[in-house]
Amino acid sequence: MTEHAINRTGEAKSHRTRRRSDLPFFLVMSGISSCFILLIVLLLAADLMFTSLEDFKAAVMKPEIQSAFRLTILSCTVAALLSIWVATPLGYLLSRYRFPGRLLIDTIVDIPIVLPPLVLGLSLLILFHLPIGGWELEAWLRDDVGFPVTYRWPAVILAQFSVSCAFAVRTMRVTFDQINPRAEDVARTLGCSRGQAFLQVALPQAWRGMIAATTIAWARALGEFGPILVFAGATRMRTEVLSTTVFLELSIGQLNAAVAVSLLMVVMAAIVLVVLRVLGTGLTS
Amino acid sequence: MNKMLVVMLGSILVLGGMIWMLQSDSNKRGTPSLSVDGTEDEQGQSLMFFCAASNRAVMEQIVAEYTAEYGREIELQYGGSQTLLSQLEVTGAGDLYLPADDSYLKIAKDKNLVSEMLPIAKMEVVVAVQKGNPKSIHTLDDLFRKDVKLVQANPDATAVGKVTRRILKETGQWDALDKSTTAYRTTVTEAANDLLVGAADAAIVYDAVLHTYPDLEYVTLPEFASGTSQVALGVTQQTRQPRAALHFARFVTARDRGLVNYAKHGFQVEKGDVWSETPELSLFAGSMLRPAIEDTVKEFEQREGVRVNTVYNGCGILVAQMKAGQVPDAYFACDTEFMEQVPDLFPEPTDVSQNELVIIVKKGNPQQIAGLRDLTKQGLRIGIGHEKQCAMGWVTQNTFREGGVQQEVMENVTVQTPTGDMLVNQMRAGSLDAAVVYLSNTAGSGDFLDAVRIQGLECSVATQPYAITPASPNALTASRLFEQICSAESQDSFTAEGFRWKVDIESSGGND
């Protein structure tokens, strides 16, 4: 080091060559990231330019769109809540316990994610209408229970739930994998049953994961379209959700209306995502 | 822990609240269901209609008008034609099916999913271009140009693609066009959308698809002149409300109702029937056809909710009535001769069945009549149909003439009637020894009659044609009646009565 102290200018030069700048790192990282961000922003901008404020207002004012909007919010929320209610215990079981057939259950849970959406919808349809020796699920539900499903709002929720729950289970499984099981063990030695250990020790730690799972479930339910179309139909004012609205408008070439509704969905999704993000960080402060 | 409980409870409350809201929304819309509990009065029940998404704009108008006029709710399910068909198959429910074009209806009919098909409009294959035709596309060769991006709808998945490929394969131009096609889209609307956003310069579509695209034009090419498809509405086989479904279907295809909307949306509509809530069809039929078609007609009336006023009589009499101005919607004659007497009224009859003449004798054949020759025996009392009044009579005369026994047999003829039934009755009463009637007339009389066939004479066989008045306001309904008459059950009726079935079902629905 002493040899450099002699020449002032020399020292400055060699310091400069010796110091490794972090600038290239940030440039590369942000360069790659911003490509994606830019893509999304450009997509939205293109959509905005394609439609106009009048188109947007006209589309939003239509009673069918408003009904679809309401149904979308209700069904996505119900599907997401049901998903988290199912995914939390299932994710916990898959994470904590090695039971026979675990691999099988794991695979089964991932199937809705992998299946093409139309196949899922068709399978639901077939399930409800399969005649088993003269008995049919849909007929039984409709006539004996008084709760018809196909082509009604429960079908919308069931279709959304089938996919969003799969995603939620994945998330909760990972969440519980990351929570130290020892804490629950200790809780049990302190006097907890397994259930108490789950509720009082594991679950509070899983909070962030649950928010993430609910978010993913909600987002997935919002974007779901194929199964809903096949299983619940796209009846105006009854089973039309915003994603099917876009399809219907597109299939008669009403691109303006389709884009307007798409933008509506983007806005809606953004609001919900932000709300959930705030909830997530706020509660785990 | 408390926070957890609060959240869990809260989520359950929210869940419950939302489900309640969903259910009450659904209740507000009324509770139509997929089933009927079998009551005759179908007023309160709604119909489930599987409608291709491309027809949404025009169909919503029609449904709104229909519901306003008749109060019946129509539940519309939209989707792609193939997807809708699968749904029909799987759920076994649904009353009406409107695919993007009738090739799907044919598939559905083959699968026994659809029974009646009501035509709506014709569609032509055209080349769609952007407004103003900026690339100046006027001929088929223009599509091969390097600067023209052509998109088509997938020939394996869409009807327009199929039709295009078929036409061009025949002229040998398909491969060249295939090479010039930039992309194949899964539906015809996607192809049109490409054009709209500028991703393509030309798209081969149906003209009907373009009626919702004000910014696109189209060019008709002579090569595609034979590429027409039909848009038709199907009534399902499994519908539990056939009368209501057909009521609505007739509304859609009526020239003063649904077809008006279709025309406004730029479709080339078919002629269609005039709308009437309960149409009254008039059918003139030769009396010998009565046992064969009576039940069929009644079932038709039941299913369609229409009234068919059938007049059974000797064809000669019927022809006279028609010539005097009483024109029915359809005419089912006993023999081609009596159809050919009114050619201006019925330009395109179809031969349906055949009936042969036989000689009926008392049971046991006491006079030992074995053929035409034996009718010349002395002292026989013979009854025949009147030549002028009925086809039977006319055919009988031809037969006698052919057989070379006309003069001699006519000496034995004691009575000439307008219908074969009367002769059978007289045989029964014993006032005749023999009569020449249709084989069908002998049905049910095996206890007291024997029938002797007339061998080897072509003209002893009568051919029954069916024809519809082109100007009839119920032409479509009449043609559906014809289809019903051609159904398998009806065929059985005919053969049971002694007729021979003639018309080929595959080519029926057309006129030959």
Place this chain on the structure above:
Amino acid sequence: MIEFKQVCIRAGDFQLDKISFEVGSGQYAVLMGRTGRGKTTILESLCGLRRVQSGQIMVRGMDVTHWPPADREIGYVPQDLALFPTFTVAEHLQFALKLRSFHKTQIDHRVEELAEMLGIAHLLKRGIDGLSGGESQRVALGRALSFRPTVLLLDEPLSALDAETRDEIQALLRTLTDSTGVTTLHITHNTAEAAALADRCFHIRDGQVIEDAKTN
């Protein structure tokens, strides 16, 4: 007070066959042996977190072999402490008592008592993020002792601490166990610790638990 009778445990790859040893009431036993030889496994089977193949485990003269952990009244401090991330220090100390439906006043009293004993009174309102090694150790001990168990299990409690803190905690352990009379089984690989704390010394060798002869 603690007795293993011919206990066989299979854990992962290795097998502990016919382990037999006993620790008397109030005694401080230290279990030593190379890492991975099954020391933690023995602790786990003692408090009920691991099933045994055969044999009997006796605590206070009762056969607890098939009892769930909750019933065994054994305090357990694992090697990684496994504190509850969402609980405050006070809540750690209250946890076992709340489960046993103690009165609020009783709980508060006991918490105060424990906090005094462990020297963590000033930390009661804190969450566990940012606690030092020694402080965390104290909280874990407090949690394990809160319900006055008769047996205390410690899995390498001092390994992760610096020399000074180690001495503090060592002294604390001595004081605690003397004052409460709890029977303790302490796992370590450090002979100095063993010397300082143990009344009895055990070794695991070749899948067997053998007692060392020990003076005092």
